[in-house]
Amino acid sequence: MQQNNVTQVYWKDLPELMSPQGKPSQSLKNFDPEFIDIVDYIIRITHRIWEQKNIALCNDYYAKYCPVHTLGGYSDDVATVIKNTLLTLAAFPDRTLIGENVVWRDLGENSGYYSSHRITSIMTNKNPSEFGAATGKSGRVTTIADCVCYENKIVYEWLMRDNSFLVKQLGISLIDAATHFANLPTNDSFEVWRAQEITRIKAGQATSHQWHTPLDDSSEKFAQLWVNTLFNKKSFGEVKSFYHKNAKLQWPGGIEAVGIPGIRGVFIQWLAQSPEASATCDHISVVPFEDDTTDIAIRWSVAGTFSPKNELFSKYSGQCFFIMAATHLRIINGKISEEWTVFDEVAAYANMIRDYNNSDAKQGIE
Amino acid sequence: MLDMLIKTFTQGDVAGYKSSLLHSSFWSQHNTKMFGEDKLTSVPLTWLMSAGRCQVIQSLVVRQANISVIHLKLKIQEHDLPINYTFWLHNNGEVIKSVYAIVDTLQLSIAKNIHVDEITLSLPEPDPLVIPDYDQQDNLQGEFATPSCLIIKPCSLNVLLDAWWTIWSSSQLSNIDDVYAEEFDVSLPGVFQQKSSSDMFEFVLSIKSKLTRVFCQLEEVVIEGNNAAVKWFIDADELGQKIRLPLMTILNTNGEQITSEITTCDIIAFNKRHHHSSLFE
Numbered sequence: 001m002q003q004n005n006v007t008q009v010y011w012k013d014l015p016e017l018m019s020p021q022g023k024p025s026q027s028l029k030n031f032d033p034e035f036i037d038i039v040d041y042i043i044r045i046t047h048r049i050w051e052q053k054n055i056a057l058c059n060d061y062y063a064k065y066c067p068v069h070t071l072g073g074y075s076d077d078v079a080t081v082i083k084n085t086l087l088t089l090a091a092f093p094d095r096t097l098i099g100e101n102v103v104w105r106d107l108g109e110n111s112g113y114y115s116s117h118r119i120t121s122i123m124t125n126k127n128p129s130e131f132g133a134a135t136g137k138s139g140r141v142t143t144i145a146d147c148v149c150y151e152n153k154i155v156y157e158w159l160m161r162d163n164s165f166l167v168k169q170l171g172i173s174l175i176d177a178a179t180h181f182a183n184l185p186t187n188d189s190f191e192v193w194r195a196q197e198i199t200r201i202k203a204g205q206a207t208s209h210q211w212h213t214p215l216d217d218s219s220e221k222f223a224q225l226w227v228n229t230l231f232n233k234k235s236f237g238e239v240k241s242f243y244h245k246n247a248k249l250q251w252p253g254g255i256e257a258v259g260i261p262g263i264r265g266v267f268i269q270w271l272a273q274s275p276e277a278s279a280t281c282d283h284i285s286v287v288p289f290e291d292d293t294t295d296i297a298i299r300w301s302v303a304g305t306f307s308p309k310n311e312l313f314s315k316y317s318g319q320c321f322f323i324m325a326a327t328h329l330r331i332i333n334g335k336i337s338e339e340w341t342v343f344d345e346v347a348a349y350a351n352m353i354r355d356y357n358n359s360d361a362k363q364g365i366e
Numbered sequence: 367m368l369d370m371l372i373k374t375f376t377q378g379d380v381a382g383y384k385s386s387l388l389h390s391s392f393w394s395q396h397n398t399k400m401f402g403e404d405k406l407t408s409v410p411l412t413w414l415m416s417a418g419r420c421q422v423i424q425s426l427v428v429r430q431a432n433i434s435v436i437h438l439k440l441k442i443q444e445h446d447l448p449i450n451y452t453f454w455l456h457n458n459g460e461v462i463k464s465v466y467a468i469v470d471t472l473q474l475s476i477a478k479n480i481h482v483d484e485i486t487l488s489l490p491e492p493d494p495l496v497i498p499d500y501d502q503q504d505n506l507q508g509e510f511a512t513p514s515c516l517i518i519k520p521c522s523l524n525v526l527l528d529a530w531w532t533i534w535s536s537s538q539l540s541n542i543d544d545v546y547a548e549e550f551d552v553s554l555p556g557v558f559q560q561k562s563s564s565d566m567f568e569f570v571l572s573i574k575s576k577l578t579r580v581f582c583q584l585e586e587v588v589i590e591g592n593n594a595a596v597k598w599f600i601d602a603d604e605l606g607q608k609i610r611l612p613l614m615t616i617l618n619t620n621g622e623q624i625t626s627e628i629t630t631c632d633i634i635a636f637n638k639r640h641h642h643s644s645l646f647e
Contacts, residue, residue: 011458014389096402098390120390122402140401168494237507245511246584254494259583260509262601265500 001216001288007039008289009099017043017099029109030151038113038149039102046117049085050097058082061153068157071324072130072181072347074190091134092123100142101328103297105285107211112150114211116285116297118328118340119143130184131167131177131346139169142250144326144342146283146299156209158299160326164253164345174253175312178349182357194351198322200280201303204232207282216294219286222331223298230267231279231302239264242336249339269309274321277304289330293337296329306352319352319359367434367455367462368427374410375438375451376420383410386462395467396635397492397612409467416474416488417442417449424448426616426628428595430588432456432463435595437616437628439553447477450553452614452630454586454597466597468614471634472556472646485634492639497601497608502581510535511584513596521589526619527596533566534598535582537574542566547623555613555631556646566627576645577602577609592619609640 005025009017017040026037035041045061048054058081067076075081089095098120105114124138141162148156167177200207222242229238240260243249249257249266257263271277283299306321308314325343329336370386373379384407392401393409400406417440424439436453450473454466475485504510512535513527530545532538542563546552554569574580577600585597593616600611611631618626633646 009390011388011461011463013461017389098401100390120392120401122405140399165494169491240507240509245509246516246586248585253496255496255498257498257500258585258599259511260507261500261502261581262498262583265498268500269498 001219001286001294003288006037006104006287007043007102009039009043009101010289014047018047026106026113027109029112031149032152035152038104038115041149041152042102042104042115042117042147043099046097046099046119050089050095053089055082055085055089058085063150063153063155066153066155066157068159069193069324070159070161070347071322071344072350074187074193076189088129091125091127091129093126095121095123097121097143101295103285103287103295103328105211105215106213107148108213111211112148112155114283114285115145115147115149116283116299116326116328117145117147118297118342119145125170130181131163131170131172132180135170135172137170139166141166142340142342144297144328144340146297146326158324158326160324160342161344162252162342163347167346168254174345174349177346178353181346181350182353186354194322197301197324198303198320201301201322202278204278204280206280207301209283215284216286218334219294219296219331220284222334223284223286223296223329224281226329227279227281227298227300231271231277231300234267234271236264236267239267243339244332244335244337247336247338249341251341252343252345273308274302274304274306277302277321292333294331296331298327298329300325300327313349313352316349316352316356319355321348322351323348367457368425368436371436371438371453372422372425375413376422376440378410378414378419380407380410383407386457386460388461388463391462391464393465393467395465395469396471396489396632397495397639398490399493400490412488413469416480416485417478419443420449426593426618428588428590428593428616430590432458433586433588435588435614435616437630439628442477445477445479447473449473449477450555450628450630452616452628454595454614466612466614468612468630468632470555470630471632475634476556482634486638489635489638492635495610495639497610499608502579502601513584513587513594516584516587517589522621523589523592523594523619526622526624527587527594527617530617530624531582531584531596533570534600537570537580539567539570542570545624546627547620547625550624551626553626553628555629556633573600573611573645577604579603592621593617594619604640604643604645607640607642609636609643609645611636611645 024036062078100118103116122140125135127134143161146158147154229235257266279302285297289295302323304321306319327341330338374383420440420442423441426437428435434455438451439448450470456464514524580602588595596615613631615629
């Protein structure tokens with residue numbers, strides 16, 4: 001894939017990222033002129049809001065109406081973005097966001113840019129959070145924030161955070177965190193969206209969020225095949241055609257694998273908790289990295305029926321299993337050398353616990 | 367990079383160390399991946415707290431492209447026994463992006479006569495790790511990584527390294543006599559200088575015999591001249607539970623046989639992560 005001059009964060013230190021010296025490499029229609037490209041925009045506004053604690057800048061960098069989807073909730077107004085940012089900073093006062101990569105896509109003059117921003121956050125839990133009481137412990141977590149950026153504002157966001165990895169570091173069990181989360185209030189808009197998504201994914205339908213600007217053809221095919229072959233067809237013998245023999249994979253909750261047998265095991269064990277699940281490939285971005293290397297960002301979804309292997313979750317068997325996930329792939333010479341997959345297991349389990357608690361089955365047992 | 371590491375870990379040159387790191391750099395050691403200035407600064411400080419000022423009695427560097435593998439054999443003041451510290455650095459010559467480091471904490475414990483429990487307490491909590499179960503057999507698929515399949519450029523060491531790897535990957539113990547020179551130095555985890563092939567034979571057996579469904583996975587191989595560095599791990603079942611043992615090996619060769627080997631793993635950090643394990647008892 002042809003190289004371009006858009007900011008590449010990998011070898012750049014923070015001062016350099018905060019004061020870019022290069023000429024603009026993208027047109028960025030109606031963005032502030034200080035930004036030289038979409039990567040610069042994402043990195044700098046994230047730093048200003050989170051590290052520099054300028055939460056009010058959300059008013060400048062988010063549209064007033066901005067749908068934000070997570071696996072645990074939905075909001076569409078900037079006031080909620082500000083409220084949630086404030087609550088997170090109160091619970092984790094030293095939260096630092098380290099930008100690992102931004103994989104982007106030009107959506108065309110009238111739609112702006114799509115950015116998939118992979119972040120490592122480090123933080124200390126000093127006050128109560130969505131997972132329970134303060135633990136005083138520190139942890140790190142991988143987040144992938146997929147945003148549509150238009151005329152200097154984020155106008156749509158899908159936010160995936162590896163909360164199960166975080167809660168384990170805080171000393172909270174996954175089921176305790178999910179149970180606590182399930183007791184927090186939800187809203188109708190979220191439940192409507194979740195029900196619609198589950199129906200769509202089970203039917204194998206494409207998401208309504210489609211853009212038609214061209215992608216690198218082979219990378220797009222690779223991403224589509226990766227979802228269909230592994231998640232839908234369950235052709236795990238094909239793992240070797242997607243991954244190098246020493247490929248590294250990071251999945252939620254501390255799942256780490258290297259090499260074909262281990263990676264195959266990750267897919268088999270994970271999909272065994274919803275064996276008939278369907279998956280959809282919801283968005284693809286592709287950018288060149290170094291030399292023969294390409295970065296692909298995929299947002300994908302899975303829906304099926306929960307068939308737990310863990311006894312702790314056995315009573316939730318039969319509930320709707322729904323995942324909204326993001327994956328960053330580093331491709332060298334046509335195969336994956338490194339993968340980061342992120343979704344919120346805590347919210348996924350919380351949704352099933354809430355469904356169970358609200359179901360007739362639960363009423364009957366009691 | 368070598369000078370920076372020596373100054374940092376023997377003299378406490380924290381400023382030089384910090385200037386070689388990026389905001390996004392991480393340091394992985396004791397089964398914990400550390401990000402951010404606070405945690406990264408704690409790495410040399412914690413080492414110096416445990417070991418105090420020390421001397422380098424041997425250093426080795428194996429470099430290829432953006433990877434530098436640096437091994438330091440350190441001697442603590444007023445103590446004679448050496449400690450192996452191996453660093454696997456991803457760098458561009460100016461700054462370090464990531465470090466995987468293994469310090470032999472059991473050697474530290476022995477050298478300083480500190481009780482293992484005290485060292486265990488001083489280590490950071492290991493990162494959560496889930497090893498999903500998998501079929502460790504190849505089933506005629508040819509899917510396993512070997513040194514020669516990870517070395518991209520033509521390399522005269524391919525045959526030798528593949529033979530060395532079979533000792534671990536296929537328990538091909540009889541290769542020990544073929545791949546090691548008649549007189550060779552080997553430094554194994556927790557144990558001080560060894561000099562015979564029977565030590566290597568026993569070390570491999572001592573690990574393999576306590577585990578079932580053993581699978582050895584290569585992560586990276588770096589070659590410079592006649593020297594090679596290998597980053598790898600062992601996955602296995604022990605008492606029905608999955609364990610993972612990360613290792614780094616540096617091999618010096620005469621082109622045909624291995625003349626010295628340093629294999630490092632962090633036994634105390636391994637035991638802290640896998641409480642149930644009796645692998646190193």
